[in-house]
Amino acid sequence: MNRFLLPLAGFALLLAVLLVGLARAPQKSILPSPLIGKPAPQFSLPNLFDNTAPVSSESLKGHWSLVNVWGTWCVECRAEHEALLQIKQEARVPIIGIDWKDQNEDALTWLEQLGNPYERVGTDRDGRVAIDWGVYGAPESFLISPAGTVVYKHIGAMTPQVWQREFLPRVAAGPGA
Amino acid sequence: MKPAPARLCTALVCAALVGGGAALAVDTTPALPTPALQQRYYELTHELRCMQCQSEALADSSVSLAADLRVQVRELLLAGDSDDQIRDHMVARYGDFILFRPRMIWRNAWLWGAPGVLMLVGALVAWRVLRARARLVDSEEAGSNGESLDP
Numbered sequence: 001m002n003r004f005l006l007p008l009a010g011f012a013l014l015l016a017v018l019l020v021g022l023a024r025a026p027q028k029s030i031l032p033s034p035l036i037g038k039p040a041p042q043f044s045l046p047n048l049f050d051n052t053a054p055v056s057s058e059s060l061k062g063h064w065s066l067v068n069v070w071g072t073w074c075v076e077c078r079a080e081h082e083a084l085l086q087i088k089q090e091a092r093v094p095i096i097g098i099d100w101k102d103q104n105e106d107a108l109t110w111l112e113q114l115g116n117p118y119e120r121v122g123t124d125r126d127g128r129v130a131i132d133w134g135v136y137g138a139p140e141s142f143l144i145s146p147a148g149t150v151v152y153k154h155i156g157a158m159t160p161q162v163w164q165r166e167f168l169p170r171v172a173a174g175p176g177a
Numbered sequence: 178m179k180p181a182p183a184r185l186c187t188a189l190v191c192a193a194l195v196g197g198g199a200a201l202a203v204d205t206t207p208a209l210p211t212p213a214l215q216q217r218y219y220e221l222t223h224e225l226r227c228m229q230c231q232s233e234a235l236a237d238s239s240v241s242l243a244a245d246l247r248v249q250v251r252e253l254l255l256a257g258d259s260d261d262q263i264r265d266h267m268v269a270r271y272g273d274f275i276l277f278r279p280r281m282i283w284r285n286a287w288l289w290g291a292p293g294v295l296m297l298v299g300a301l302v303a304w305r306v307l308r309a310r311a312r313l314v315d316s317e318e319a320g321s322n323g324e325s326l327d328p
Binding site: 031035101126128130133134136 | 228229241242245246249268269270271272273274302
């Protein structure tokens with residue numbers, strides 16, 4: 001009996017490793033951001049609505065903000081638009097949009113038709129700022145503390161559930177680091 | 178001999194495979210000024226992951242983010258950054274996952290250590306099995322000796 005014990009233990013261990021791997025597989029495509037807990041990457045982008053006033057990381061200081069990376073080519077962005085409008089309605093956290101690899105006319109038409117949830121929209125035409133923010137697939141949403149720290153990142157469409165479960169408690173928890 | 182439609186299908190698949198080779202060259206940007214830089218560019222874009230299509234390297238990916246990241250690698254090389262500086266630049270933004278070759282840091286110790294541990298375990302098992310087998314042979318020999326003495 002004893003000689004089956006070791007192979008059996010080995011098999012059980014392998015089974016456990018494979019099951020854990022299998023259970024975690026769906027989250028594998030969602031990668032943790034190395035920016036969490038670090039200062040938000042600096043940027044200065046042309047303003048979609050106003051050529052004279054660039055949208056910069058300075059505007060994130062002093063209050064909570066939601067930085068939302070989107071594009072009119074992005075299907076999921078259309079899906080999350082309603083949720084962003086609701087967040088705007090709530091008026092607790094202003095949303096700064098980064099319009100990623102897009103055309104100004106397309107972006108303006110999009111916001112005209114679907115409504116504009118953004119306080120400001122910066123236009124990232126060459127994708128440089130998105131790279132600095134570690135963006136790899138729109139939409140992505142970052143929660144920035146009043147001190148300018150990246151507190152949380154959500155990859156994929158924003159929903160009222162995600163907003164209430166992951167974002168609002170962090171805002172309520174205080175000013176953050 | 179296969180029927181004609183099947184043969185046609187095979188031919189088409191072969192043609193697609195052969196033609197696909199040419200389509201794989203997604204990076205059509207001009208070469209860097211020196212062969213040494215070009216070589217480093219080649220190596221870096223092959224060991225950095227395309228984050229959007231995660232099993233592809235930057236060099237092989239046709240998505241626009243990969244093209245943007247290739248441009249950054251090129252610019253950093255031209256600006257005189259070392260390979261490590263360029264890797265760090267990417268890791269700071271996208272995390273360790275962007276490296277196909279994991280770094281030797283403490284967090285990755287289990288990754289680098291596990292093969293050694295497994296090899297030790299394997300050696301231990303092999304040693305025990307071989308010793309048990311040798312003992313079996315010894316006892317068999319002793320047994321046959323005993324038998325030969327019997328009659």
